[in-house]
Amino acid sequence: MQAEEKMTLEQWPAAPERQTLEAKNKFLGFWFFLGGETVLFASLFATYLALKDKVPSPDHALAKDLFEIPLVFLMTMILLTSSLTSVYAMYHMKNFDFKKMQLWLGVTVLLGFAFLGCEIYEFNHYVHEYGHTFTSSAFGSAFYTLVGFHGAHVTFGLGWILALMIRNAKRGLDLYNAPKFYVASLYWHFIDVVWVFIFSVVYLMGMVG
Amino acid sequence: MENNQMNTSNPKIDLDFRRKQNAEEMRHQVISFALMILFTIIAFVAVGAGFSAWFTVPFILVLAAVQVAFQLFYFMHMNHKGHEAPMLFMFSGVFFAIVMIIAYLTIIWW
Amino acid sequence: MSTIAQKKGFGATLWDYLTTVDHKKIAKLYLMAGGFFFLLGGIEAMVIRIQLAVPNNNFVSAGFYNEMLTMHGTTMIFLAAMPILLGLMNAVMPLQIGARDVAFPFVNALGFWLFFFGGLFLNLSWFLDGAPDAGWTSYASLSLASEGHGIDFYLLGLQISGFGTLMGGINFLVTIINMRAPGMTYMRMPLFSWTTFIGSALILFAFPPLTIGIFLLMFDRLFGANFFDVAAGGNTIIWEHFFWIFGHPEVYILILPAFGIFSEIIPTFSRKRLFGYSSMVFATVLIGFLGFMVWAHHMFTVGLGPIANAIFAVATMAIAVPTGIKIFNWLFTMWGGSIKFTVPMHWGVAFIPSFLLGGVTGIMVAAAAADYQYHDTYFVVAHFHYVIVGGVVFGIFAAVHFYWPLMFGTMLNETLGKITFWLFFIGFHLTFFIQHFLGLWGMPRRIFTFLEGQGLETGNFVSTVGAFFMAAATIVLLINVIVTSVKNKKVGVDPWGDGRTLEWSLPSPPPFYNFKQLPLVRGLDAFWIEKMEGRKRMTPAEPLGDIHMPNSSFTPVMISLGLFVAAFGVMYREDYAWGLPVIIIGLVITFGSMLYRSLKDDHGFHIHKEDLQDDDKKGVEA
Structure with missing residues (x-):
């Protein structure tokens, strides 16, 4: 049995993402990578919390001056919804419905771009309205590094999912690419996990003071 | 090294059962999504309402932790x-x- | 495909190694590159010792001395000890657990090439802008003040090679969890595989903080950020935390595999089962966990306060307990055994007291109050060299002799090996034992010279003499390697005659698919069990069938090369106009290669049953 063989609905296994040994390895290895990413983001959160509101002089903007509820709320909703749409995509993957999977992945990607757009607007806003830049203070460096690392992860995730969608558009699902889709969706959920802490710790706690 | 065993028993019966199971799981996912949205709204409202920071900060951190547990265990299938x-x-x-x-x-x- | 012993031209061999994804060949690459950097680091050490041989010496200038000292530490830890250990893990671990390859052969190759290009980049600093000069710890205020691009070489080089190490760690974890042979339960796994497992878990959690720390320092130095700039609200202590949150587990990433190596060698040549196997496993896990909880003992004198110092002092001393368990288990393994004093066993026996000395001084420096006296003196230098050289380097030397037949199919000369051992053993203690006292007499670390009449002359001179002994030992080892390779006298299965674990049940060197049929493991020391029951080989756990193998690939070199190129651009971005284009070119190479890899299907190939049977016949003839 070859992983790249054409499959029918009857042959499609219950857990296509863990059917072959390669798939099992990929699955486990990616989870471990996420374990490492947890510590990576923890490092950034720790740095941010240590340097929050640490500015060279009192005329610099602080967290409570910068953040506004509506935009952050919008971004949170977009990203949470994109997490659900990628769950839908995996649901259809398990039911061997390639078209619907692609559709929901497409929605996920669109939501991801919308999120990125908001983030770019937000950063631009801080730079021009408040003079809060990467180099203006330790607070600025820590803020843009933490949120920017997350944004870079979103960007990479978008490129990844798009590459998978385009590459497999013609050939449909098989046991070779099912684990790839699954792992990419895990990555997307992890991005959302990080965002949950970013909006709680950076934005909401920033507004509380 | 290839140790893929297909579903050994009759695929037809398997399939219906599995579809139902998947649909059931999807329902759980949607419920957990609704709860996550709810928690998020509560967190934002708690901050907007302007309670004391001694209440708000632990409160929103607990909500975040619960949300992340939903993500990990339901969306990322860690309960499997x-x-x-x-x-x-x-x-x-x-x-x-x-x-x-x-x-x-x-x-x-x- | 299946003929192993083909004669090939130099070009073909080179291409073979550039594209290989075979863990046994990658192991050789690691060993060669790591060995090369070990020699470089050794030369740097000799320069340091020659400079300090006599008071008021002017063999090198103060600035050059700082570069030597920084590069000695950095090279030895990141570019010599780690890669050589990763190489040994690659060579041995998959065979020990009965796997045909690692879980991600491609990623394995990528890990090596990232390390290699990172190390190359770091060492190019000698020829371009001067080497880094802020010590291997590169504390932020000092490294921010350092002029030129030395520190940037350090940051970018370590960043690139760190990615490689992280990949290696994940790879080994998955391999051990998913690819053990039938019957190879966790509690039947040889100790070297166990220590590889725990060491890899430490890599997984320790390298991300280093990655972030390096990013932050790089942003500060090259992109105008203010993480460590106190005037702009930054905090330099953050770097120290990052460095040691990584740095302390790093010590255990190095020493645990060495423990594993000795836990293989000592039972083999005592011809006795390892004493207290399960307590050894438990101690390994416990050391791994505690290794994460003690980082601030490097920062006792920073002024974190008595509570923090007390917590970290107690946690640090707790590590002595599992380590003590290990020491006693090795001793009890030898007790009553029928010991054969081969070269690896020499290293094993010498390791126990040498490492113990490092452990005992470890307890001394762990006492926070006393540490104010020892901190930044040669006492600390002596302590960590006893741990790293007496533990890790002894382990590497032992493993190189022990596993040489497994990797290359020839035996290193025993007499020359014993000469290496005695020269190195005497030289090591001569160099570093006296440094404890130099430290207690008040000689600070990292000074480039000292004055006459302070009572430091004799100690330093003795130390330098010892260093020459170690250099001589290394040269003898090199001669041994050359002589053995020229003679090229092949050995068969189980070359030591006392092999206990799966890797020795294979021909030396093993065929590229490792196990024709996966072996059935019936207990701890699987091969020994079979031998005791009069069998010559393992019982197969599966019928002979096709074997799936991964394809070779040049992509890992390209991905790593792209980052290597981009690193130059990042560094010279502000100095030259070509900086930005070079960054873009480098990243295009890297991400383009990654895209190529993910768009092009690579299903590998199969070795067919019939070819395997052919191989069998040839194997019998040879």
Whole structure:
């Protein structure tokens, strides 16, 4: 049995993402990578919390001056919804419905771009309205590094999912690419996990003071 | 090295059962999504309402932790079988993350 | 495909190694590159010792001395000890657990090439802008003040090679969890595989903080960020935390595999089962966990306060307990055994007291109050060299002799090996034992010279003499390697005659698919069990069938090369106009290669049953 063989609905296994040994390895290895990413983001959160509101002089903007509820709320909703749409995509993957999977992945990607757009607007806003830049203070460096690392992860995730969608558009699902889709969706959920802490710790706690 | 066993029993029966199972799981996913949205709204409202920081900060952190548990266990399927090793390593990662954040909040020599 | 012993031209061999994804060949690459950097680091050490041989010496200038000292530490840890250990893990671990390859052969190759290009980049600093000069710890205020691009070489080089190490760690974890042979339960796994497992878990959690720390320092130095700039609200202590949150587990990433190596060698040549196997496993896990909880003992004198110092002092001393368990288990393994004093066993026996000395001084420096006296003196230098050289380097030397037949199919000369051992053993203690006292007499670390009449002359001279002994030992080892390779006298299965674990049940060197049929493991020391029951080989656990193998690939070199190129651009971005284009070119190479890899299907190939049977016949003839 070859992983790249054409499959029918009857042959499609219950857990296509863990059917072959390669798939099992990929699955486990990616989870471990996420374990490492947890510590990576923890490092950034720790740095941010240590340097929050640490500015060279009192005329610099602080967290409570910068953040506004509506935009952050919008971004949170977009990203949470994109997490659900990628769950839908995996649901259809398990039911061997390639078209619907692609559709929901497409929605996920669109939501991801919308999120990125908001983030770019937000950063631009801080730079021009408040003079809060990467180099203006330790607070600025820590803020843009933490949120920017997350944004870079979103960007990479978008490129990844798009590459998978385009590459497999013609050939449909098989046991070779099912684990790839699954792992990419895990990555997307992890991005959302990080965002949950970013909006709680950076934005909401920033507004509380 | 190839040790893929297909579903050994009759695929037809399997299929209906599995479809139902998947649909059932999807329902759980949607419920957990609704709860996550709810928690998010509560967190934002709690901040907007302007309670004391001593209440708000722990409150929104607890909500965040619950949300993340939903993500991990439902969206990322950590409640399924075969996730023992991922769970061990994720929780170790979380443990080190907490240790690190506590250290950076306490002993960096203000 | 299946003929192993083909004669090939130099070009073909080179291409073979550039594209290989076979863990046994990658192991050789690691060993060669790591060995090369070990020699470089050794030369740097000799320069340091020659400079300090006599008071007021002017063999090198103060600035050059700082570069030597920084590069000695950095090279030895990141570019010599780690890669050589990763190489040994690659060579041995998959065979020990009965796997045909690692879980991600491609990623394995990528890990090596990232390390290699990172190390190359770091060492190019000698020829371009001067080497880094802020010590291997590169503390932020000092490294921010350092002029030129030395520190940037350090940051970018370590960043690139760190990615490689992280990949290696994940790879080994998955391999051990998913690819053990039938019957190879966790509690039947040889100790070297166990220590590889725990060491890899440490890599997984320790390298991300280093990655972030390096990013932050790089942003500060090259992109105008203010993380460590106190005037702009930054905090330099953050770097120290990052460095040691990584740095202390790093010590255990190095020493645990060495423990594993000795836990293989000592039972083999005592011809006795390892004493207290399960307590050894438990101690390994416990050391791994505690290794994360003690980083601030490097920062006792920073002024974190008595509570923090007390917590970290107690946690540090707790590590002595599992380590003590290990020491006693090795001793009890030898007790009553029928010991054969081969070269690896020489290293094993010498390791126990040498490492113990490092452990005992470890308890001394762990006492926070006393540490104020020892901190930044030669006492600390002596302590960590006893741990790293007496533990890790002894382990590497032992493993190189022990596993040489497994990797290359020839035996290193025993007499020359014993000469290496005695020269190195005497030289090591001569160099570093006296440094404890130099430290207690008040000689600070990292000074480039000292004055006459302070009572430091004799100690330093003795130390330098010892260093020459170690250099001589290394040269003898090199001669041994050359002589053995020229003679090229092949050995068969189980070359030591006392092999206990799966890797010795294979021909030396093993065929590229490792196990024709996966072996059935019936207990701890699987091969020994079979031998005791009069069998010559393992019982197969599966019928002979096709074997799936991964394809070779040049992509890992390209991905790593792209980052290597981009690193130059990042560094010279502000100095030259070509900086930005070079960054873009480098990243295009890297991400383009990654895209190529993910768009092009790579299903590998199969070795067919019939070819395997042919191989069998040839194997019998040879």
